Amino acid sequence: MKDLSKYVRANILSLAPYSTARDEYSGELGVYLDANENPFENGYNRYPDPYQKSLKERIAQIKGIGTESIFIGNGSDEAIDLPYRIFCEPRIDNVVAITPTYGMYGVCAAINDVDLRTVALEEDFSLDTAKLLAATDAKTKLIFLCSPNNPTGNTLAEGQIEQIAESFDGIVIVDEAYIDFCEKPSMITRIASHNNIVVLQTLSKAWGMASLRLGMAFADPYIIELMTKVKYPYNINGLTQRVVLEQLERDVQSESAQIVASRKWVVEQMSKMPLVKHIYPSEANFVLIRVDEPKALYNTLIKSGIIVRDRSKVKGCAGCLRITIGTQAENEKLIEILRTQ
Numbered sequence: 001m002k003d004l005s006k007y008v009r010a011n012i013l014s015l016a017p018y019s020t021a022r023d024e025y026s027g028e029l030g031v032y033l034d035a036n037e038n039p040f041e042n043g044y045n046r047y048p049d050p051y052q053k054s055l056k057e058r059i060a061q062i063k064g065i066g067t068e069s070i071f072i073g074n075g076s077d078e079a080i081d082l083p084y085r086i087f088c089e090p091r092i093d094n095v096v097a098i099t100p101t102y103g104m105y106g107v108c109a110a111i112n113d114v115d116l117r118t119v120a121l122e123e124d125f126s127l128d129t130a131k132l133l134a135a136t137d138a139k140t141k142l143i144f145l146c147s148p149n150n151p152t153g154n155t156l157a158e159g160q161i162e163q164i165a166e167s168f169d170g171i172v173i174v175d176e177a178y179i180d181f182c183e184k185p186s187m188i189t190r191i192a193s194h195n196n197i198v199v200l201q202t203l204s205k206a207w208g209m210a211s212l213r214l215g216m217a218f219a220d221p222y223i224i225e226l227m228t229k230v231k232y233p234y235n236i237n238g239l240t241q242r243v244v245l246e247q248l249e250r251d252v253q254s255e256s257a258q259i260v261a262s263r264k265w266v267v268e269q270m271s272k273m274p275l276v277k278h279i280y281p282s283e284a285n286f287v288l289i290r291v292d293e294p295k296a297l298y299n300t301l302i303k304s305g306i307i308v309r310d311r312s313k314v315k316g317c318a319g320c321l322r323i324t325i326g327t328q329a330e331n332e333k334l335i336e337i338l339r340t341q
């Protein structure tokens with residue numbers, strides 16, 4: 001176990017967070033004349049719960065973890081940005097991330113004026129642990145890993161992530177945005193034994209709620225307390241809290257299973273096409289393919305009304321397009337167009 005407090009910026013350790021009216025009185029019934037709200041009920045006139053208590057209780061049940069280990073953010077974006085603000089001294093500290101990977105880690109590094117060091121994945125997109133650790137130094141506060149990784153689709157082994165968490169003297173963030181499409185278990189269960197692991201998940205992918213903006217971080221209660229202290233007081237609006245609680249009752253497992261089955265079908269179809277030079281193994285709801293003329297194929301698809309993500313300019317992804325798995329009809333349309341190229 002690591003002494004987490006030594007990674008925290010001094011101004012955050014001593015921060016007195018904003019105290020809301022509901023912090024000072026949290027009883028359920030009464031005449032509320034403490035928050036300067038409009039008293040006429042319309043369903044939206046009251047401030048939402050700043051700690052999302054009901055939502056956290058439901059998520060705790062679903063994930064099998066205590067509410068004190070859960071942070072809820074305005075998308076994963078907020079949960080990616082907060083560790084920079086909590087742990088990284090601008091222009092002094094640095095972070096290490098794999099590449100290619102999700103773009104937000106780099107954007108948040110730039111916004112927070114923190115140096116981002118990237119470690120290239122191997123040709124098959126596996127990670128060389130020694131190379132990753134060699135990129136860290138005494139000023140490295142965060143390591144960003146993503147599993148299944150975007151845009152490559154592959155996963156990192158649990159043992160490898162644990163080894164990194166043990167060797168690294170700082171916080172290891174494991175982004176599991178696509179974990180619900182994957183057979184590997186979440187790293188959530190490893191937080192208890194590795195208190196420097198932060199696991200990120202989202203409702204934007206398998207749960208089908210991208211529009212509602214809700215991301216989650218699972219971590220040691222000490223880290224969750226810091227994130228809660230630094231976040232905007234009402235970071236999850238009342239409408240989102242209410243609708244998400246309803247939507248969490250939907251059975252999304254059958255949808256995810258359908259998407260995984262469709263992915264296998266799409267891969268099978270594409271593997272017969274000479275046009276497709278390589279299909280990278282994916283455990284997510286997309287596949288990364290390599291072709292000879294990515295830009296031309298991208299434009300052809302656009303003309304047929306299909307938009308995919310051109311990743312060919314990304315380092316390590318030359319020739320690559322990232323294709324999200326759609327409905328069966330959408331996937332069939334895609335395959336038909338590819339077949340006639």
Ligand SMILES: *Cc1c(COP(=O)(O)O)cnc(C)c1O
Pocket residue numbers: 074075076077078102146150175177201202203204205210213214215
């Ligand atoms: C899509 C995605 C997210 C989700 O971000 P939200 O802000 O929660 O919508 C997070 N991480 C990765 C790697 C993603 O691809």
